[in-house]
Amino acid sequence: MSLRGPFADVSDRTGRFQLYFAKKELGDAFTILKSLDRGDFIGATGFVFRTKMGDLALHVRSFEVLGKGLAPLPDKWHGLVDIEKRYRQRYVDLIVNPHVRDVFMQRSKIIAAMRRFIDAQGFYECETPTLLNVAGGAAARPFLTHVNALDIEMTLRIATELNLKRLIVGGLERVYEIGRIFRNEGIDATHNPEFTMLELYAAYWSVHEMMDFNEALMAHLVADVHGGDTLMYKEDAISFKRPFARVSYLDAMKQWGDLDRETLLSFAGTQKVLVDYGIPPSPSHAHALDKIFERVVEPELLHPTFIHDYPVVLSPLAKRKAGDPELTDRYELFCASMEVANAFTELNDPDDQRQRFELQIAERSAGDDEVPPPDWDFVNALEYGMPPTAGIGIGVDRLVMLLTNNASIRDVLLFPLQRPLST
Numbered sequence: 001m002s003l004r005g006p007f008a009d010v011s012d013r014t015g016r017f018q019l020y021f022a023k024k025e026l027g028d029a030f031t032i033l034k035s036l037d038r039g040d041f042i043g044a045t046g047f048v049f050r051t052k053m054g055d056l057a058l059h060v061r062s063f064e065v066l067g068k069g070l071a072p073l074p075d076k077w078h079g080l081v082d083i084e085k086r087y088r089q090r091y092v093d094l095i096v097n098p099h100v101r102d103v104f105m106q107r108s109k110i111i112a113a114m115r116r117f118i119d120a121q122g123f124y125e126c127e128t129p130t131l132l133n134v135a136g137g138a139a140a141r142p143f144l145t146h147v148n149a150l151d152i153e154m155t156l157r158i159a160t161e162l163n164l165k166r167l168i169v170g171g172l173e174r175v176y177e178i179g180r181i182f183r184n185e186g187i188d189a190t191h192n193p194e195f196t197m198l199e200l201y202a203a204y205w206s207v208h209e210m211m212d213f214n215e216a217l218m219a220h221l222v223a224d225v226h227g228g229d230t231l232m233y234k235e236d237a238i239s240f241k242r243p244f245a246r247v248s249y250l251d252a253m254k255q256w257g258d259l260d261r262e263t264l265l266s267f268a269g270t271q272k273v274l275v276d277y278g279i280p281p282s283p284s285h286a287h288a289l290d291k292i293f294e295r296v297v298e299p300e301l302l303h304p305t306f307i308h309d310y311p312v313v314l315s316p317l318a319k320r321k322a323g324d325p326e327l328t329d330r331y332e333l334f335c336a337s338m339e340v341a342n343a344f345t346e347l348n349d350p351d352d353q354r355q356r357f358e359l360q361i362a363e364r365s366a367g368d369d370e371v372p373p374p375d376w377d378f379v380n381a382l383e384y385g386m387p388p389t390a391g392i393g394i395g396v397d398r399l400v401m402l403l404t405n406n407a408s409i410r411d412v413l414l415f416p417l418q419r420p421l422s423t
Contacts, residue, residue: 044058103406103411114178128157128163128177130180131145132154133154141185156182159199173203173204181197187417189407200392209390214333214343215244219241234407246305246331247305249308279292298339310328316359317356329345339398340398340399340402343390346386346391397413
């Protein structure tokens with residue numbers, strides 16, 4: 001509540017409303033108002049009328065103090081502007097900066113719209129473990145923890161992929177999970193060690209059906225939030241009109257970096273490219289390709305673009321491309337120069353999967369600590385038979401950034417990770 005003479009403004013998530021207090025009518029109770037401050041909570045009853053300015057207000061006949069705030073709120077004209085304090089005291093940020101509250105209410109609606117769209121396609125929402133013996137399904141360093149009850153070391157998941165694909169093996173056929181993922185990595189405008197990911201798998205789909213599904217989902221969400229097929233992100237108008245642009249991985253590297261296939265598919269060749277760009281050497285071929293792509297191609301991808309046909313060395317869980325075994329049926333969707341989705345036709349050959357895990361062991365031994373240890377039980381699951389399947393992962397936080405025009409992931413996370421204050 002904020003008091004102004006005989007009037008007070010009350011607000012909640014739906015908006016503001018005026019209260020009018022008549023001293024003659026309230027008698028001694030009127031004196032209580034002098035002890036109330038901005039941010040206190042009251043309940044009031046009375047009748048609605050229009051003020052001389054034509055605004056609706058409540059003529060208070062009785063009121064009750066519901067809660068008292070002891071800490072003063074920031075000045076209402078300047079708000080809470082200190083960035084670090086906003087993140088550390090999000091509860092204050094939400095009170096005094098209505099646009100922040102609007103972002104998080106919009107986030108909730110976006111995730112609900114995603115669920116409705118996916119459910120309508122016949123998918124089952126599933127919950128898989130956060131604590132794992134082997135954290136696989138992505139290239140990332142996991143967080144380690146100890147389970148006292150079993151006296152064993154475990155990791156927090158870096159993806160939900162392998163367990164969801166176990167459900168495909170089990171016959172559920174269409175599954176998804178929207179859940180928290182934990183990767184022990186750096187913090188910047190598009191990365192937070194704890195984030196939200198949608199992972200979805202469909203039996204009897206290929207990467208081509210998944211690409212169409214991905215397009216439809218993105219266009220649906222943009223229309224749901226913005227009422228059309230275009231949104232503003234920073235200073236750019238970005239169109240999500242279908243179809244999205246589609247460029248092969250090698251063509252993109254050639255177009256924007258003048259890099260040829262032979263160079264890129266050779267570990268020695270990529271090391272030379274790193275030197276040319278002034279990038280430190282990489283411990284593995286996959287890591288080198290990632291760093292080159294980030295430098296050469298990503299800055300060019302403003303409008304939604306599918307980059308497809310990734311090299312096998314970058315895609316240990318994807319099926320090889322028919323007619324070109326050095327490439328895979330995989331794509332990533334980029335927009336505003338950041339990855340939004342990653343999808344592929346899943347590898348369902350247990351022998352090929354075993355060989356790729358063995359190659360990853362060598363990469364891990366060479367010093368690439370983002371390469372996960374092999375999950376041999378997943379190979380065992382594949383031996384029972386997995387139908388042709390396509391899968392996708394979508395970074396929910398980055399998607400919300402796009403849809404709400406926020407340049408930092410910390411502005412779409414209620415409680416982003418912060419270094420603790422020194423005591």
